[in-house]
Amino acid sequence: MNTKKFDTVFVPTYAREGAPFTHGKGSYLFDSTGAAYLDFGSGIAVNALGHAHPALQKALRTQGNALIHASNLYFTQPQIDLAKLLVKHSFADRVFFCNSGTEANEAAIKFARKWARTISPEKYHILSFTDGFHGRTYGALSATAQEKFHAGFDPILNGFHYAPFNDMKAVRKLLRQYKFAAIFVEPLQGEGGINQATGEFLRFLRDIATKHKCVLVFDEVQCGMGRTGTLWNYQQHKVIPDIMTLAKPLGGGLPLGAVVTRDEIALCIKPGDHGTTFGGNPVACALGIATLSTVADRKFLADIRKKSTLLIEKLTALKPKFPAIEQVLGSGLLVGVRMKDDPSSIIAACRKNGLLLIKAGHNTVRFIPPLTVKTAEIGRAVAIFKKVLITIFQ
Numbered sequence: 001m002n003t004k005k006f007d008t009v010f011v012p013t014y015a016r017e018g019a020p021f022t023h024g025k026g027s028y029l030f031d032s033t034g035a036a037y038l039d040f041g042s043g044i045a046v047n048a049l050g051h052a053h054p055a056l057q058k059a060l061r062t063q064g065n066a067l068i069h070a071s072n073l074y075f076t077q078p079q080i081d082l083a084k085l086l087v088k089h090s091f092a093d094r095v096f097f098c099n100s101g102t103e104a105n106e107a108a109i110k111f112a113r114k115w116a117r118t119i120s121p122e123k124y125h126i127l128s129f130t131d132g133f134h135g136r137t138y139g140a141l142s143a144t145a146q147e148k149f150h151a152g153f154d155p156i157l158n159g160f161h162y163a164p165f166n167d168m169k170a171v172r173k174l175l176r177q178y179k180f181a182a183i184f185v186e187p188l189q190g191e192g193g194i195n196q197a198t199g200e201f202l203r204f205l206r207d208i209a210t211k212h213k214c215v216l217v218f219d220e221v222q223c224g225m226g227r228t229g230t231l232w233n234y235q236q237h238k239v240i241p242d243i244m245t246l247a248k249p250l251g252g253g254l255p256l257g258a259v260v261t262r263d264e265i266a267l268c269i270k271p272g273d274h275g276t277t278f279g280g281n282p283v284a285c286a287l288g289i290a291t292l293s294t295v296a297d298r299k300f301l302a303d304i305r306k307k308s309t310l311l312i313e314k315l316t317a318l319k320p321k322f323p324a325i326e327q328v329l330g331s332g333l334l335v336g337v338r339m340k341d342d343p344s345s346i347i348a349a350c351r352k353n354g355l356l357l358i359k360a361g362h363n364t365v366r367f368i369p370p371l372t373v374k375t376a377e378i379g380r381a382v383a384i385f386k387k388v389l390i391t392i393f394q
């Protein structure tokens, strides 16, 4: 199939090739030629329950038949139920729904600035960290401390400052220079290359955010919702943020993002300050309820941790055989194999062999299977990865 011809009708934001995908089942995706792929990318950490999960199909049918859209001028039951579930399962008192990760971070920037202005008009600066990723719209892009995403889109917004990830000294220095409204951090960086914030660094950020009266925002768009083996990544470090931003798996495959926060910050926002036509769509929220209720189950989370150990062990066992592997990193089912060089050709070869993987940073292969992945599928994925490494390196 000549897939190049599809390129002509799209703005080329992605370098895509291959036959279009037509359907999925469990951990597998199928394309229009009938080829099957083990999906260890999960639509970039979205399909937490895999493809065609019965709970999602049921929610889609039921809510789709009842009501597809009403707007945020009115309440809808799925939105109320999902907000209550998020509050029940997190530190938060209140929820704002939007459609994506970047929108969740935009809202978080605005909420933090509105709150900080109650303290001082100069308190509008935002601190974030190198190799973090917070989205592509201007606020979230400005908080994304990676030059490659800014290139060609200058000027980046005023008031955004960056420190090296896990570098406390650099944070202290910036705190002496600016009055910060918020500190944005991914506790486990996904796009930037599977980099874990140390517990010490997160505790330090918590302390200085409290001391300097700024809002600590954990972007758990990628690492939240069970992905790292606990419902939220912050639970592993026992550090509680003031705002957490969510998206990706939250809508079970439909666009849904959320900002969850405490009363003190939420109640600085008045009707008209912020909004969205589609955010918290009832069908997306119905799928969100099905996803969150499944993932929040203790046994489900324990199972993720077991499968994580298996995946990490199997990948680590490859390291002595392949010097091209530098390190196996990550937590839960957000796992990276850091290579010595750009792994794009490895990822392309894996796809040809029926395994979908995603690059993170410039040298890391990301393994983010559905949280429902079976142990046999983990074995199969690592076997394909190994076969590809043998072909390329031996």
Ligand SMILES: Cc1ncc(COP(=O)(O)O)c(C=O)c1O
Pocket: 044, 099, 100, 101, 102, 103, 105, 133, 134, 135, 136, 186, 190, 191, 219, 220, 221, 222, 223, 247, 248
């Ligand atoms: C941690 C994090 N924050 C924000 C985003 C942006 O999310 P979206 O693509 O839904 O706008 C991403 C997307 O990869 C992400 O990984």
